[in-house]
Amino acid sequence: MKNTVQITDKNIFQTYSRYPVVLVKGKGSKLWDAQGNEYIDFLSGIAVCNLGHCHPAVVRAAQAQLKQLIHVSNFFYTEPQAELSALLTANSFADRVFFCNSGAEANEAAMKLARKYCHDRGNTRRFEIITMHYSFHGRTFATLAATAQKKFHKGFEPLLPGFRYVPYNDIAALRQAVTPRTCAILLEPIQGEGGVNLPDASYLKKVRQLCDEHGMLLIFDEVQVGMGRTGKLFAHEHYRVKPDIMTLAKALAGGLPAGAMLARKHVAESFTPGTHASTFGGNPVAMAAGAAVMKTLLQGDVMNNCRIMGSYFINGLKALQKKFPTLVKDVRGKGLIIGMELNREGKDIVRQCLSRGIIINCTMDRILRFVPPLIITRREIDRCLSVLESIFSKL
Numbered sequence: 193m194k195n196t197v198q199i200t201d202k203n204i205f206q207t208y209s210r211y212p213v214v215l216v217k218g219k220g221s222k223l224w225d226a227q228g229n230e231y232i233d234f235l236s237g238i239a240v241c242n243l244g245h246c247h248p249a250v251v252r253a254a255q256a257q258l259k260q261l262i263h264v265s266n267f268f269y270t271e272p273q274a275e276l277s278a279l280l281t282a283n284s285f286a287d288r289v290f291f292c293n294s295g296a297e298a299n300e301a302a303m304k305l306a307r308k309y310c311h312d313r314g315n316t317r318r319f320e321i322i323t324m325h326y327s328f329h330g331r332t333f334a335t336l337a338a339t340a341q342k343k344f345h346k347g348f349e350p351l352l353p354g355f356r357y358v359p360y361n362d363i364a365a366l367r368q369a370v371t372p373r374t375c376a377i378l379l380e381p382i383q384g385e386g387g388v389n390l391p392d393a394s395y396l397k398k399v400r401q402l403c404d405e406h407g408m409l410l411i412f413d414e415v416q417v418g419m420g421r422t423g424k425l426f427a428h429e430h431y432r433v434k435p436d437i438m439t440l441a442k443a444l445a446g447g448l449p450a451g452a453m454l455a456r457k458h459v460a461e462s463f464t465p466g467t468h469a470s471t472f473g474g475n476p477v478a479m480a481a482g483a484a485v486m487k488t489l490l491q492g493d494v495m496n497n498c499r500i501m502g503s504y505f506i507n508g509l510k511a512l513q514k515k516f517p518t519l520v521k522d523v524r525g526k527g528l529i530i531g532m533e534l535n536r537e538g539k540d541i542v543r544q545c546l547s548r549g550i551i552i553n554c555t556m557d558r559i560l561r562f563v564p565p566l567i568i569t570r571r572e573i574d575r576c577l578s579v580l581e582s583i584f585s586k587l
């Protein structure tokens with residue numbers, strides 16, 4: 193294990209502050225390190241392994257596809273792409289899917305499509321996109337500019353122009369930011385990285401109305417909250433609002449890299465042959481895994497568990513908030529994306545959890561984020577709650 197840490201630190205860019213743990217195996221909600229220590233995973237590779245680690249259906253599908261065909265160019269048709277695209281369109285607002293490899297790439301595609309859509313209608317001066325404070329959309333130049341958090345911009349200026357930022361959940365501010373140049377509004381239905389921020393009940397509906405009034409496109413970034421994470425296949429379903437474009441990645445292919453941009457037909461038509469592409473996008477192995485993920489989610493048991501365990505977990509965390517009112521400021525979430533806002537930094541608590549076999553995460557310095565696999569059990573949640581309680585009582 194020392195070897196792995198040393199080799200990594202010597203040879204790989206130091207863009208991550210890693211824990212001194214080498215993970216070698218995962219199954220369901222559990223992970224094991226090179227020393228054989230067991231962990232319960234409340235992070236899921238940051239909301240990726242929604243079905244748990246190495247889910248048998250995902251493994252089976254990927255293994256079978258690996259033996260059959262690993263990669264061909266998008267000049268050709270492949271069966272796994274066809275299957276996953278049909279599953280996605282049959283179960284969403286969308287008519288068309290563009291496959292790529294990551295969340296940032298999906299958001300890049302979405303923003304390019306929004307501009308092209310306006311351009312195709314003769315609105316060449318309509319190119320601005322409005323995004324929300326505390327959003328997170330990725331690390332490429334366009335998605336970085338879309339991400340309205342200064343800490344990510346630092347050192348990379350000048351940012352790509354064409355973005356305006358407004359506070360999330362503030363419809364008046366959004367209305368004011370709209371100009372004849374606005375082509376789209378991009379937002380996460382529930383903000384993940386920005387601290388698990390939920391919209392007011394009618395907010396997304398009002399955003400949809402505003403888009404319709406001004407002929408703007410509504411783009412939902414469901415990279416973190418899509419694929420069953422909130423107890424529905426897509427988070428926006430809770431609010432009965434449909435976007436024009438949606439982006440997915442993370443949990444889409446059960447841990448294999450895959451991203452997707454989905455759109456309604458009249459919008460999708462602005463991407464014609466040659467306007468956008470991705471060499472690895474729609475890779476057969478990732479697509480086969482993605483189809484297995486979709487079929488498993490659509491059976492319903494996993495999302496059902498997510499809803500039940502989500503409210504059980506939130507209740508347990510709220511009980512801790514009652515017990516430690518000076519430490520815990522708020523508990524919020526939907527399904528199994530849950531944030532516990534503290535009145536202090538959470539880094540140390542994350543480390544202490546890790547040393548006691550519980551993997552959690554902290555975002556925005558003070559918000560403990562829980563995004564376990566959607567198959568998490570009551571017992572595993574109880575274990576997490578009791579570890580948190582014992583850490584909190586010693587602070």
Ligand SMILES: Cc1ncc(COP(=O)(O)O)c(C=O)c1O
Pocket residue numbers: 238293294295296297299328329330331380384385413414415416417441442
């Ligand atoms: C909402 C959201 N959008 C986009 C991204 C970027 O995804 P990726 O890291 O796959 O590029 C993330 C990553 O955390 C995310 O949470």
